[in-house]
Amino acid sequence: xxxxxxxxxxxxxxxxxxxxxxxxxxxxxxxxxxxxxxxxxxxxxxxxxxxxxxxxxxxxxxxxxxxxxxxxxxxxxxxxxxxxxxxxxxxxxxxxxxxxxxxxxxxxxxxxxxxxxxxxxxxxxxxxxxxxxxxxxxxxxxxxxxxxxxxxxxxxxxx
Amino acid sequence: xxxxxxxxxxxxxxxxxxxxxxxxxxxxxxxxxxxxxxxxxxxxxxxxxxxxxxxxxxxxxxxxxxxxxxxxxxxxxxxxxxxxxxxxxxxxxxxxxxxxxxxxxxxxxxxxxxxxxxxxxxxxxxxxxxxxxxxxxxxxxxxxxxxxxxxxxxxxxxxxxxxxxxxxxxxxxxxxxxxxxxxxxxxxxxxxxxxxxxxxxxxxxxxxxxxxxxxxxxxxxxxxxxxxxxxxxxxxxxxxxxxxxxxxxxxxxxxxxxxxxxxxxxxxxxxxxxxxxxxxxxxxxxxxxxxxxxxxxxxxxxxxxxxxxxxxxxxxxxxxxxxxxxxxxxxxxxxxxxxxxxxxxxxxxxxx
Numbered sequence: 191x192x193x194x195x196x197x198x199x200x201x202x203x204x205x206x207x208x209x210x211x212x213x214x215x216x217x218x219x220x221x222x223x224x225x226x227x228x229x230x231x232x233x234x235x236x237x238x239x240x241x242x243x244x245x246x247x248x249x250x251x252x253x254x255x256x257x258x259x260x261x262x263x264x265x266x267x268x269x270x271x272x273x274x275x276x277x278x279x280x281x282x283x284x285x286x287x288x289x290x291x292x293x294x295x296x297x298x299x300x301x302x303x304x305x306x307x308x309x310x311x312x313x314x315x316x317x318x319x320x321x322x323x324x325x326x327x328x329x330x331x332x333x334x335x336x337x338x339x340x341x342x343x344x345x346x347x348x349x
Numbered sequence: 350x351x352x353x354x355x356x357x358x359x360x361x362x363x364x365x366x367x368x369x370x371x372x373x374x375x376x377x378x379x380x381x382x383x384x385x386x387x388x389x390x391x392x393x394x395x396x397x398x399x400x401x402x403x404x405x406x407x408x409x410x411x412x413x414x415x416x417x418x419x420x421x422x423x424x425x426x427x428x429x430x431x432x433x434x435x436x437x438x439x440x441x442x443x444x445x446x447x448x449x450x451x452x453x454x455x456x457x458x459x460x461x462x463x464x465x466x467x468x469x470x471x472x473x474x475x476x477x478x479x480x481x482x483x484x485x486x487x488x489x490x491x492x493x494x495x496x497x498x499x500x501x502x503x504x505x506x507x508x509x510x511x512x513x514x515x516x517x518x519x520x521x522x523x524x525x526x527x528x529x530x531x532x533x534x535x536x537x538x539x540x541x542x543x544x545x546x547x548x549x550x551x552x553x554x555x556x557x558x559x560x561x562x563x564x565x566x567x568x569x570x571x572x573x574x575x576x577x578x579x580x581x582x583x584x585x586x587x588x589x590x591x592x593x594x595x596x597x598x599x600x601x602x603x604x605x606x607x608x609x610x611x612x613x614x615x616x617x618x619x620x621x622x623x624x625x626x627x628x629x630x631x632x633x634x635x636x637x638x639x640x641x642x643x644x645x646x647x648x649x650x651x652x653x654x655x656x657x658x659x660x661x662x663x664x665x666x667x668x669x670x671x672x673x674x675x676x677x678x679x680x681x682x683x684x685x686x687x688x689x690x691x692x693x694x695x696x697x698x699x700x701x
Binding site for chain 1: 385387388389390391393394471500501504506507508509510511512514515516517518519521522523553576577578579580581
């Protein structure tokens, strides 16, 4: 049996496939008999408006669950206010927001594009990467490599 | 009484150009970059202490710029409503600034108002450069150079996947917004405007009214700006707008020529009506007056009104804008309604 997208019980027996024009993709909704009955949906009798309101309900449920650890902004709040709370929201909810971003911008990433960054920022990024590598080396007890990395970090920090 | 320097209250609106050429379609353009500080939540979620810290960081970076660019700085919380409205009419503050401003929102401005920075508004930092006529490439390069200079002292929130991170997902990526103000009277009079607006929207461009009110378009002036920022560099966006603008300009010029050739009376009537209303009205209301004065301005550019000077009209538009007029009339002419004062000012120029 499948999981119901609304009550999460494993007794979903109705599967609805709908084309979402905004997201330009097919979306599948799974419902159990009791959730479908409560909303007046049956395989013989369903209207687009009913399905759209179910999609909104599912989005709201997902939005309440996904939350930024740093600023506590939920996905639902972002969709409602069109405002993210902090840079970490993009890390935490970036994947969930990809469809929305694609809808606004027709693209979902800024990769492969040249970005003007200063020497100082370049060094900061190198240091951050090296620090991550250092942690891995220490946890693997590769102390020789860790010593080299530590010196590299010190040299970059002095510049 | 006055808390803004005289320059801001008396000089003509910076977004009105002085070109009295009949081919003049672009009034002015503006390019802006929105940025946020690394490690501090965006203004809508930041605490008072975090906002203060962010403001100090940005201010320090701006003070280190060589040569100094911003002789004027205003704490928005210290300004009166009237001052803020006046700055909004000059397009130095966004129309929706009230929904985002807080105690640490500051506006920095250059001498000629062409460069401005807004801190702790929707994002921690927004720098805008504007210019008269079509100078898109120049202002787009300038705003990026300025951002690069500021980045020597400050680190912006950036991710390899999403580019520069902004509070609004509509700006993430380049954080770059570029816009032009265009006068599309020819397309409007020939009923071709809807086609152009639909085509622009489909191509990823927003068309808004001058005053961000999308029901009325005073003086047939439209603001075209980019919708898309993620996955596009500022150069790509500027180039696309330049291409779009050259197409719209050629369409508009064709329509103006067609009008002048086939039905010049249509233009004469279109400009003559507001001229008569302004000349004989006794109460001039702000929105209506702006629309009618902008039409007179178009009349001067199309050589329909030969006896008026474009600079005089620009000054009159400035002086009769709601906040500008209220600013100068505070405490004086108490016996007259502000609409009467506005009407008298207009008639003093036109009746000459």
